[in-house]
Amino acid sequence: MSKAFKLIVILIFPFLGFSQNADTEKWSRFPNLYDNPYKSFQAKSIIGLKSSVVLSTNGISNDFIYPFLLGDKLEKAVIDNTLDREGKKNLSFEANYEMSFVNLKSKVLSRKNIHWYLKAGQNQLAQLNANTDAMSIVFKGNTGPGRYKFENCNFYNASTNKLGGGVFIHEDKKARPYNVSFGVFAIQVQNYGNIETKSGNYYEGNEDSFLIGVNYNAAFAGDNKLSGDGLGLGAEIMFNQKLTTKTNWGFSIENFGFASFNNSATTYSGNGEYMFEGVYIADVGRLSESDYFENQLDSFTNPLINKAENEDKAIVLAPISKLYFVTHLKSGYYQISLRHRGTRSLPTAELRYFNFIHRSLLLGVSVGTVGNYYLNTDINWSIKSRLFLQLGIAHLESILLPKKLGGLGANAGLQFVF
Numbered sequence: 001m002s003k004a005f006k007l008i009v010i011l012i013f014p015f016l017g018f019s020q021n022a023d024t025e026k027w028s029r030f031p032n033l034y035d036n037p038y039k040s041f042q043a044k045s046i047i048g049l050k051s052s053v054v055l056s057t058n059g060i061s062n063d064f065i066y067p068f069l070l071g072d073k074l075e076k077a078v079i080d081n082t083l084d085r086e087g088k089k090n091l092s093f094e095a096n097y098e099m100s101f102v103n104l105k106s107k108v109l110s111r112k113n114i115h116w117y118l119k120a121g122q123n124q125l126a127q128l129n130a131n132t133d134a135m136s137i138v139f140k141g142n143t144g145p146g147r148y149k150f151e152n153c154n155f156y157n158a159s160t161n162k163l164g165g166g167v168f169i170h171e172d173k174k175a176r177p178y179n180v181s182f183g184v185f186a187i188q189v190q191n192y193g194n195i196e197t198k199s200g201n202y203y204e205g206n207e208d209s210f211l212i213g214v215n216y217n218a219a220f221a222g223d224n225k226l227s228g229d230g231l232g233l234g235a236e237i238m239f240n241q242k243l244t245t246k247t248n249w250g251f252s253i254e255n256f257g258f259a260s261f262n263n264s265a266t267t268y269s270g271n272g273e274y275m276f277e278g279v280y281i282a283d284v285g286r287l288s289e290s291d292y293f294e295n296q297l298d299s300f301t302n303p304l305i306n307k308a309e310n311e312d313k314a315i316v317l318a319p320i321s322k323l324y325f326v327t328h329l330k331s332g333y334y335q336i337s338l339r340h341r342g343t344r345s346l347p348t349a350e351l352r353y354f355n356f357i358h359r360s361l362l363l364g365v366s367v368g369t370v371g372n373y374y375l376n377t378d379i380n381w382s383i384k385s386r387l388f389l390q391l392g393i394a395h396l397e398s399i400l401l402p403k404k405l406g407g408l409g410a411n412a413g414l415q416f417v418f
Contacts (some may be wrong), residue, residue: 026356026359048414048416050412050414051096052392052410053095053096054095054394056374057092057407058090058091059406061082061406062403063078063402064081083139088132090371091128091406092343092345094320095124098119098122100118103116113169114167114169115168116166117181119163119164119165119183127344128155129154133149133150134150137203148204153196155194156194156195158193158315159191160187160234160255163187164183165184166181166182166183166236167183178239180240181238187234188231189221189230189259189261192220192221193218196217201216209276211275212274212275214270214273214304216269219266221266222264232258232260233258235257236252236254236255236256239251239252247328249323251321253319254319257316258315261311264310264311266307267307267313268307270305320340322338332353333354337352348368349368350367350368352365360382360383362379364377370407372397374395374396376393377396379391379392388415390412391410392412393409394411
C-alpha cells in the first residue's frame, strides 16, 4: 500500500466519527438542493453563483507546478526528478464559472411540475499528455546526444462562454420520483487549440547536427476577444431519481456542443524527415531572450510547420459527463461516481462520504483516482434556509506531499432562496 493511500485512509476514518443519522428535518434546511431525492420537493426561486478551478496531474508533482504559478525559477533537481519518473506525464485543467436563476414557482405549459431556468457561464478545459522525451527537449534542450521520441503526445485547450436556459421537470408522486433538466445555450469559443503527434516523431543528434522526424497536426483559433467568431450551440442534461428510501442515482451531461470559425483558424502539419546543421535548441529558460533563434528561425521552422492561415474550421465540444449512485447507511451517505472531462484526460472514479455534522451543516470527503489517488473535502452550510454557502478543496494529498504528488484546486458557491 502506497504512503499516499495510507495517508488518505488515516484522514478519512476520523471523519466517520462525525457521522449522524440524516432525517427529513435536516434535509428540509437545504431546499436549494432541489435535485436531492431524499427530501420532499419544495418550490422555490433560486439565484446561484458557483465557481471551481481544478488542476490534476499524473507523473508531475506540485514542486514542479508551483514555480509556474508563482513565477519562480524551476530548479534543475526538480526537473530531473520529474523526468526520472516512469510513464507519460499528464496534466488536466478545468475551470467553471456560472450564474443561474431557477424559477420553481412559475409553470411551463400550464404544468405544475415543469419550471424554467436561466444560466450564463464560462468553461475552460486544457489537457496535456507528454512523454519523458518530449519534456526533456522542452526543459533541457538538445545539449546532450541521443534519440528522443515524441509519439502519441497531445495538447487540447478550449475556453467557452455560454448563455441560455431550459426547463426543470419533477415527478414527485411516482413510485420512483425523479427530476430532469434540459438546457440549450448560445456559445462562443474564445480560445481553441489542438495538437496531436502520431508515430514517426523524433529527434536524434546533438547541438551541432541533428535529424528530426515529424508527423503531426495542429489547429488554433480564437483571440480572447468577444467577436462574432467561434459561435455555436451547446446543451446540458441532468437527471436524478430516487430508487428506494435509501438509494438514488443520476447522471449529467454538460458543456457539449459545436462551434465554427470562419476565415480565422490557423493550422499546422508536418510529415517527413529533416536534417539541420548547427542549430542550438536551448533550455526553456532561454525562450524569452530577444535574440533566441534570430536570423535562423524561419529556415528552421518552415519545413516543419506547413502553416495555413485564415482557414474555416468547425469544432465539436465533447461533454463533461458524470454518473453516480448514492446509498444511505447508518453511518451516513455513500456515493460512487464516474466522471470524464470530455477531452483526452483520464476518467475519474470517486467514492464520497457525506453527512450532517449539524442540522444546518453538511460535510463531505471524497477519495478518487486520476492515475494517482486524490482526496477532496467539501462543506455546505444552510443559513436560516435562505442563504447557502458551499466550499471545497481539491487534492489535499498533493498539498501535504508536494514533492511526490501533483494537483490542486478549490470550488465555491453562493445561493439565495426567496
